[in-house]
Amino acid sequence: MKYPPKHHQDNDINHMIDVIKTYPLATIISVKDNQPLITHLPLIYKNEKLIGHIDIYNPQAKLLKNNKDVTIIFTGPECYISPSIYSTKQLPTWNYIKVHLKGNVKGIDNKAALKQSLITMTEFLEAPNHKYVLEPDNPRLDANLNYIEMFEITITNWEGKFKLSQDKKPSDTKAAHEELERANQESIKLFLDKVF
Amino acid sequence: MKYPPKHHQDNDINHMIDVIKTYPLATIISVKDNQPLITHLPLIYKNEKLIGHIDIYNPQAKLLKNNKDVTIIFTGPECYISPSIYSTKQLPTWNYIKVHLKGNVKGIDNKAALKQSLITMTEFLEAPNHKYVLEPDNPRLDANLNYIEMFEITITNWEGKFKLSQDKKPSDTKAAHEELERANQESIKLFLDKVF
Numbered sequence: 001m002k003y004p005p006k007h008h009q010d011n012d013i014n015h016m017i018d019v020i021k022t023y024p025l026a027t028i029i030s031v032k033d034n035q036p037l038i039t040h041l042p043l044i045y046k047n048e049k050l051i052g053h054i055d056i057y058n059p060q061a062k063l064l065k066n067n068k069d070v071t072i073i074f075t076g077p078e079c080y081i082s083p084s085i086y087s088t089k090q091l092p093t094w095n096y097i098k099v100h101l102k103g104n105v106k107g108i109d110n111k112a113a114l115k116q117s118l119i120t121m122t123e124f125l126e127a128p129n130h131k132y133v134l135e136p137d138n139p140r141l142d143a144n145l146n147y148i149e150m151f152e153i154t155i156t157n158w159e160g161k162f163k164l165s166q167d168k169k170p171s172d173t174k175a176a177h178e179e180l181e182r183a184n185q186e187s188i189k190l191f192l193d194k195v196f
Numbered sequence: 197m198k199y200p201p202k203h204h205q206d207n208d209i210n211h212m213i214d215v216i217k218t219y220p221l222a223t224i225i226s227v228k229d230n231q232p233l234i235t236h237l238p239l240i241y242k243n244e245k246l247i248g249h250i251d252i253y254n255p256q257a258k259l260l261k262n263n264k265d266v267t268i269i270f271t272g273p274e275c276y277i278s279p280s281i282y283s284t285k286q287l288p289t290w291n292y293i294k295v296h297l298k299g300n301v302k303g304i305d306n307k308a309a310l311k312q313s314l315i316t317m318t319e320f321l322e323a324p325n326h327k328y329v330l331e332p333d334n335p336r337l338d339a340n341l342n343y344i345e346m347f348e349i350t351i352t353n354w355e356g357k358f359k360l361s362q363d364k365k366p367s368d369t370k371a372a373h374e375e376l377e378r379a380n381q382e383s384i385k386l387f388l389d390k391v392f
Contacts, residue, residue: 003253015391022387025274025290027223031230036267038225040357042276042290057199071232075271077384078221080238084327091336092318092328094221094238097391122288131280132288140287161236164392177392185381188273191218195211195293196360196373 007167010160016099019076019160020045024125027073028052030063037063043072043153044121050103050153051117057147064151065107072153074099079183081165086172095163095180102157107149114150115141203363206356215272215295215356216241220321223269224248226259233259239268239349240317246299246349247313253343260347261303268349270295275379277361282368291359291376298353303345310346311337 010016024042031037037060043050050072054061064070076097083090108114118141122134134141165176206212216222220238227233233256239246246268250257260266272293279286304310314337318330330337361372 003251003255018387018391022383024276025292027269029225029232029234031227031232034227034230036225036227036232038267038269038296040274040290040292040294055199059199071234073223073234077388078236080220080321082322082328089336091334091340092321092330094236096221096236098236100234125276125288126278132278134288138287140285144287162392177388180392181385181388184384187218188380189377191214192273192373192377195214196358196376 004161005167008161008163010162011158012160013158015162016158016160017045019074019097019099020050023074023076025075026050026052027075028060028064029071029073030060030068031071032063042121042125044117044124048155050101050155051121051150052153053114053118053121053148053150055147056149061149064105064149067104067106070103070105070153072101072103074101077180077184079180081176081179085175085179086168087175088169088172090168090172093163093165095165095176096161097164098161100159100161101153101155103153103155105151105153107151110150111145114145114148117150118148200357201363204357204359206358207354208356209354211358212270212295212354212356213241215270215293216246219270219272221271222246222248223271224256224260225267225269226256226264227267228259238317238321240313240320244351246297246351247317247346248349249310249314249317249344249346251343252345257345260301260345263300263302266299266301266349268297268299270297273376273380275376277372277375281371281375282364283371284365284368286364286368289359289361291361291372292357293360294357296355296357297349297351299349299351301347301349303347306346307341310341310344313346314344 078096222239274292
């Protein structure tokens with residue numbers, strides 16, 4: 001197979017789980033009548049499944065149940081790689097880390113389970129410092145339960161896209177690693193001050 | 197319409213173009229027989245169109261021509277927002293900036309145009325310092341032209357998803373802005389050292 005290049009595929013499931021746990025905001029894609037519906041939601045990985053919660057008014061909510069197919073993308077860091085960072089001659093490229101999953105999804109229609117799941121997700125996301133705890137008696141939590149649907153995705157296919165200049169010589173791969181760090185830290189402040 | 201909430205939609209086309217120009221790595225979604233095909237590629241915005249280049253061996257290349265439909269996501273910064281950053285009582289949430297586009301795509305089967313487009317894209321991505329210039333007589337460039345297809349997307353629908361705690365009081369919106377900056381700078385080093 002000529003595509004995708006093998007040196008950009010990482011089949012180490014632990015690397016993929018690291019991406020999911022570090023970058024939990026998933027892009028969730030359902031397809032109906034050949035039209036994609038797309039929502040961005042944090043998903044929590046547990047026992048080879050992914051758990052999420054969706055606004056009942058989101059049109060995609062109807063597709064996140066009844067064992068329907070779903071495609072999920074988790075997005076790690078990415079940046080343009082200028083050939084100027086290398087010691088060897090190369091063409092420009094883009095490096096990124098993405099995990100693509102396929103799965104089927106079932107709705108979990110149980111308010112107590114939903115409530116516990118929101119508390120558990122918050123615990124996970126607040127780790128390790130736990131500056132906030134979502135208490136079971138929080139009145140805002142109870143008020144929201146009727147407007148959220150919980151779902152669970154069984155993963156049927158894993159694909160780790162780690163495009164990180166692994167095919168270059170070690171010092172150039174290291175330069176690409178450093179560039180990925182630098183580029184991501186620089187871009188954000190400038191951009192945010194402009195639009196937000 | 198109860199979804200998506202209006203305060204999270206930004207219809208200012210200039211804000212969306214800022215996202216595209218700052219974060220050019222697009223997630224390109226085609227659908228065939230109700231199955232999504234997904235590729236991550238930088239796209240360059242020019243005159244209300246998007247220009248890209250794809251590996252001819254990528255199975256999605258066949259779908260990026262003949263006026264086929266395509267859905268595109270551009271991804272800005274994102275992070276978990278702990279209620280602990282606010283001065284008011286809130287539930288946990290996730291903030292993010294995404295631009296969703298729909299369009300139709302035509303292939304441009306012209307090696308000279310492809311070559312110039314790769315040079316132009318590199319100029320754009322190397323701005324403002326231009327530490328690298330892709331020269332027209334670069335032998336690696338010529339060697340690659342037969343393995344790349346160029347395409348142009350005409351945008352038919354724009355949707356700016358700017359979920360940034362805009363519905364909170366001004367000091368809390370500011371706290372969310374600062375958290376988005378902080379979270380993105382912290383996460384990357386730790387993660388990259390683990391998997392790459």
